[in-house]
Amino acid sequence: MKIEQIYTGCLAQGAYYIVSDGEAAIIDPLRETQPYLERLQKDNVKLKYIFETHFHADFVSGHVDLSKKTNAPIVYGPTAQPEFEAIIVEDNQIFEIGKIKIKVLHTPGHTMESSCFLLIDENGKEKALFSGDTLFLGDVGRPDLAQKAENMTQEDLAGLLYESLYKKIFPLDDDIIVYPAHGAGSACGKNMQKETIDTLGNQKKTNYAFNQNSKESFIKAITDGLLPPPEYFGMNVTLNKKGYESYDEVFSKGLKALSPEEFEEIAEHSGALILDSRNNDIFAEGFVPQSINIGLNGDFAPWVGALIVDVKQPILLVTEEDKEEETLKRLSRVGFDNVLGFLKGGFQAWKENNKEIDTVHRISASQFETEIKNKDITIIDVRKDSEYQSEHVDEAFNKPLAYINDWINELNSEEHFYLHCAGGYRSMMAASILQARGYRNFTEIEGGFAAIANTEVFKTNFVCQTKVFPYIK
Incomplete structure (x- = not known):
């Protein structure tokens, strides 16, 4: 058996790749599927299931594309209603992958369909918990994202989360390894630890959510100090629930090299936003007028979502040399698929063509x-x-x-x-x-x-x- 955490720092997100006896499962994959396909080929294994802990708000999952490319079914927890073919499970349902088993624990609270996946090894021992956004290290998932869709208050959802944690997760053995969907830096929680793997026993001791003396105090603790979620969260939930344009098609369309003249023409007549992903110190010295700078060297994708808001916004890219593909990939992770192209030759080409330049004081x-x-x-x-x-x-x-x-x-x-x-x-x-x-x-x-x-x-x-x-x- 092999468990690999595939952690993406820009999104503070953890996907999981599990292999046993010629079969594999992937939990909460990112949008780009190639890294998973390469692992499957290298290990010479068949992808049997794609498990989704819930409808993600902070990124677009790769579940739809990955299922089409591998024929592996997508698995969601009870009450999920995706608009594509998927297995909707019952609480405590068991799935076999090689010699191991995955048990579904329905844990509503963050969202109604939220579920954790308990791994049982070949000896029948409960070994690991893939806790999604139900349980983080040092925190739990925020209970305010699904309230409008479910006609519930955040306090209602927090109450459900309390029941999920204390009745489903707390009774599990202390030596179980917790693999959460997010770590420090994610907007899906407010108090996450910097570590990305821990034992459940240590979380029982250190996680404030496990150390409340009543349901009422729990609800107050996890709802206190919640900041409004980024507005793109709702749009990402919709994409994850309804499906989306193929990543390969999005990538092909966005990777269109534009001359300075073409770039200028499209910028003037398309309503496109000019997104400059160069480092802030380079940007300050000169940029295409009206450009928005969000540097690729930081939390690029979350800031795009927080500041640009509309995932359908047409975008033109200015990047550092050979960073066009990386920029497109990170945009697609948060659903910004309407990229019209990039400035060929970058800002240097713009200058050399004597185009208008702006600077920041x-x-x-x-x-x-x-x-x-x-x-x-x-x-x-x-x-x-x-x-x-x-x-x-x-x-x-x-x-x-x-x-x-x-x-x-x-x-x-x-x-x-x-x-x-x-x-x-x-x-x-x-x-x-x-x-x-x-x-x-x-x-x-x-x-x-x-x-x-x-x-x-x-x-x-x-x-x-x-x-x-x-x-x-």
């Missing part, structure tokens, strides 16, 4: 230190609230990047402000969105808070006090 932290002395200034910190509360520049206002579409209209375009995040990745995203929407009276700080904190004037000038945003038109 960026200064170093030391220059920022010099500029603000004895001045009445405004600073906007686009980090998460938790980062801001931990430590921030005195008098800075916290406006998290994730909610820029909500707060951008509060800005007064006539008032200058300084903009920063932790290291420059998020503040450049914010800067590009601001400029694309006509706001230019600001200065972005290179290196972000990390660089600012090392300047002399700020080493003792941090507070933990939330400020009210002053710019209301």
